Amino acid sequence: MEILLVILYAVGALVGFGAVIAIHEFGHFIIAKWADVKVFRFAIGFGPVLLRQRWGETEYALCALPFGGYVWMLGQEDGPEGDTKPATDVPIDPRSFLAKSGWWRMWIMLGGVLANLISSALLLLALAFWGMPLVPPVIGDVVPKVVGADGAAVTSPAAILGLRQGDRILAMNGERVRSFDDLHIGTLFHSGDPVQLEIERSGQRLVLPAAGSATVPLVYDRQKGGGTLGIVPADGSRVFTVDGELPAGGPSYGERILAVAGQPVVGLTGQQITARLMPFLGRDVTLTVARDGSPPRETTIRYAGADSRDGDSAVAGFPVRVRQVLPDSRCAGILFPGDLITAVDGSPVAGSYALTCRLRASLDAERDIVLKLRRGDEERTETVRGSWISGARILGLVLEEITTGHIPFLPEGLGGRPSGLTGTGVKSGDVLLAMEPQTGGFAITWGQGSIHRVPIDQALATALAARERPHLLSRIGRAVTGQVPLPPAALDRIRLGTVRVVTAPAAGVLPLTDDAGSPVDVSLDPAVAKVIPLLNPGDRVVALVPTADGFALEVVRDLTGIQRRLVPVAPVGTSISFRTETVPYQLSGPGEAFVMVGDAAQVMIVKTLLMIPRFFRPADQGGVDATKTLSGPVGIFRSLWIQLQFLGVESYLRLLAFIGLNLVLVNLLPIPITDGGQLMFLAVEQATGRPVVGWLRNLAMIAGLVLVIGLMAFTVGLDILRWTGLL
Template sequence: MEILLLSLIPQLGTILNIATVAIGLGLVIFFHELGHFAVAKWCDVNVERFSIGFGPVIWSRKWGETEYALSLIPFGGYVKMLGQDDVDPGQMSSEEVAEDPRAYTAKSVPQRMAIISAGVIMNVITGTMFFVLAFRSGVDTTAAVVGAVQVGMPAWQAGIETGDRITEMNGRRVDDFNDILRGTALSQGAISIEGVHPDGETFDVVVKPDTSGTRRRIGISPGLSLEVLPTPDPKKFPFAFPGTPAADAGFEPGDVITRVDDVELESYAELQEILWNRRDEALDVQVRRSVEGGESTTSDTITLEPAQFRTLGLRMDIGKIEAVRRGSPADEAGIKAGDRIATVDELRVGQDLDPMQLPDYFGERAGQPVNLMLIREVEGSAPQDVEVTLEPKDRGSWTEPPLFPESPISVPSIGVAYHMIPTVFSVDEGSPAAKAGIRARDTIESIDFVRTDPGMVDAFQDDVFTVKIGENNWAYAFWLMQNEAAGRDVRVSLKSADSEETRTVELTPQKADDWYLPTSRGLRLFTEGERRQADNLASAVTMGWTHAVNSMTDIYLTLRNLIFGDLSVKELHGPIRIATVAFEVAKSGLSQFLLFLGFLSINLAVLNFLPIPVLDGGHMVFLIWEGIARRKPSEKVLIAATYAGMAFVLGLMLLVIWLDLFVSRS
């Protein structure tokens, strides 16, 4: 009996769809069983049944001595030979059956090894063939380019930046972004990463992944392209955040930005530099637009107005430095995690200088000496004042925004990240917060982003989206107010310094004077993709075989990390999750279909050769024992091992179904 344990491979969900699951599963299992069947016939074994699926037979027909069947449970298949039956393992030690010269058990150990391994070998061959055909046709992938870098995470601390292209991880070549995700999740210990910065300079860093979640992470997301998000229905899924300049500028889904004013663009990194340097200017953006169903293109110029920060008039207190980027000006100046910035160029942070504007302050002083006074806690003694002088790099502010809950604020130009304390330091006179009665020393507990226009569609499904501020979430809530929630009003829950009672106030954010966002101004851009296509058949064979070897390696690394606890079982997927993702990629195209078939083939080959009774690998273990000991295992051993293996496999299947139904994944 062959069991296809699809659930063991976390990355399965990127290429499935319902049609390919149904067709591909049957085809891959057919090839697997065909391998067993063909070699068994070649060895003159009586094959009693050839089944796709297992469990109750729902259709069968007999040709010659063999019954060909379709069975109810589609996650596997089997070839039933005389003298070999997983359901009745006693046959393997039956003397009556053994006397039949065409019985499986009557064949020599090498012949039986050939029969057992034939399915795996067939799947490796056909899997490689599917990969070869896919790469000859051309495969669309996500480029191995870094987009957002999560502030404070290992990649950020190591100095990896937006626009970097990663070329190698732990000596293994990186072809697309999925290789980065797999290389991180399936690693152990620190990771050696090599790559190229946007300016062409190479880098080599060592990153120790974060292990606080269900899998190892370094904190990066895919790079962005110059293509406006090609959403099929902008009314249901907007390509620009409501309330931002891009929402009403005239962009259309699928537009490709080719030029800004007189500057021709080739990458998102170039666009980002312009947005930072000219953040307070209106920009003439030239786009290439598909018309007539994509058969031709036209050019259009769109004016994109600057985006002012939306504020409540609150100046929050600054917290401690959370992280320092290696090799940054801050690192070279001796700044440490745990320090607190007290003054900058003799300006008191909080009183004279809003902590939220420190990224802009340093970014505007690139190449100039800036003096900082730090407060450093010393164990066993009073805090110390530490003075440092550094020169910020020419890196734009807010190019590493707090995109995730608990993210600190990054100052890219000096390489520090700090949290904001949810305590109000001061309130700007005449601001929305002042009019609502918020005062210094009040503590913000939560912020509700409230949809005021029932017809507005933004990034949130609910009319009210709540962010619990806690100790470290002010920066995240503030960034939502500039982008995803730019079209919403705000409801703040807070406690006064002289009262334990929580009160709620409603505010409408106002635009800040002379403070501009150096970002895409609300425009949502598509991830950067690449097409991997072999120039000739020889190249396709090389790419296909490499992909097959990497896939096999990834499966063994997945199992290793599950055993050693570096990968949580919560990352496993079962049939329900697979079907859900299948809907999302139903229009995958021919090359993705071929990759899917290759993926299934390699998984079936590797997983069925694990040393688990009822799987091919378990049978091979018994044959190795027989070859060494010169005798078959006893009937009791065979029966006990078979039932134990069957219980393990069925238990695993129940586990992943339970995970699909009751365990949420981020």
């Protein structure tokens, strides 16, 4: 059944793409017929003909490559060669395209774009009155940092402005915002410019930044390829995935969650509903759910997080350590890097996700939170409160799980049950040498030995932490930067934490031995080479750990009793996730429908045209990265597929209308093989009184064909790389 649905959605996407092309070609065709031009063929696609049918004098064909189409008219193959003999010497059939006046030929050339423009406008108008499917401009999450053009982390405008989860953006720089698409287009066009937002928060309208405050410019986001606010759209309340334990009568795909434990959640975003569910991690919770148009019902599940593996680290029992305390946190001066959090409000906790879940209810209720800590050999109890940081109420702590290094204590597993580490035989004081997530649990290597911490400076800690993993040796047995991979035969013998330093490095090479005593030399980069003089022969570096004063290398000496086993992790319960969804837009009046159609045409035609020069500008001048923003036929086909499968027919039709408007622009560009190029030739002919000479026209056509094929290959390549996850 699922395969049939996939085929159905794929066919639907292909039919939609072909329909937009058919409408364009029909525009040429109908005006050509109106002008009494003889049409040999009306074709959808290019290449070999798959299906053909003749009605009257015209053959209607479906071709193999659905990336365009054409109308073959009399006169397009029998034109005069302007460089060999005058046009007046060539007899022209009165029904030839070339026999028609300049005005008729212009209208025939414009027929395709007019058909796309009219059909798209009518479709959008109908959708506007029906309820235009839009992603509401509601903030789901604030991204505190974005990657700038130079690769450095930059504070996002949203974080500076103080935007929060659930804020609805009403206007940006004076332009009305109806959807998240409006925000996306606006940020691309105003990258580097100061931004002013009008928002709605808890029923109140606010303007950010406030009057008299410093301006906040939009920043370039290298990952998105253009300007950004640093926000994520809100998820809807409709269930997208259900995984893990699947109880009979549990929530299913497409149902909406109306209440959590008897508390209504109607009107909340998916992120906010997830926050209401988080305190129930590993416990039973009753949900009220309903499918659109059906009566509500109640069901009980054991909540396992947004992903079925969210609670795995809590079941395994990995201790949680504070890696960083954010400057804006109320915990600053109370908690310090290196503190171990053992309990929240009296409940033992393991795993960073489980700890976050335990905090959630108190954070949302703005209550005091009692944390039990271990700081070195001292046990402490501290009372803290949350703060609004990066758009959410949080403690402002960066947490990490101890998956390698010294295990000072073993917390209870989820729900007060013995942890997986305890069941495997790990004891307090043991050293975890390696951890590998696997299906059904975690493969761990551990042993016993004396622990030593070697303090290092901030610069070196930053250099080491910037590696793929903050360890001297990665799990595949090469230096952190891996300048020279180890021989294949050595890979099976080298694992993080099982390699010993033999002597000090010479000429950038670290001599090592594995547990069998066989030598293995690893090339070092400068950051790693700086660390080696701090170590003794036989040391095993197992972790880079935060301390109250900075960072230290955690080193184990005299290691014995090395074991490797799988820590089994049973399913915690049922995981539920949400995704962005569209909502029918409510018109303020009939006139707004026409305004929305005009805005869509302006964005897809005028603003897209104005976007082209930005592809050639540097990032600091409002440039846009074409590799992140352009899409070709494959990408369009995939978008249609996704719209039809996940967002519904209305969203699918809206995208078809946008594709039609985009075809208006593409076909009006003055490229010789497009309608715009033909109009350019016609304009020259009308201005000079004679056609463009044949050799020049042919040269221009070849150049245009090369340009279009090159652009097509570029965009299709980008589409394929994105689809395969390589870009």
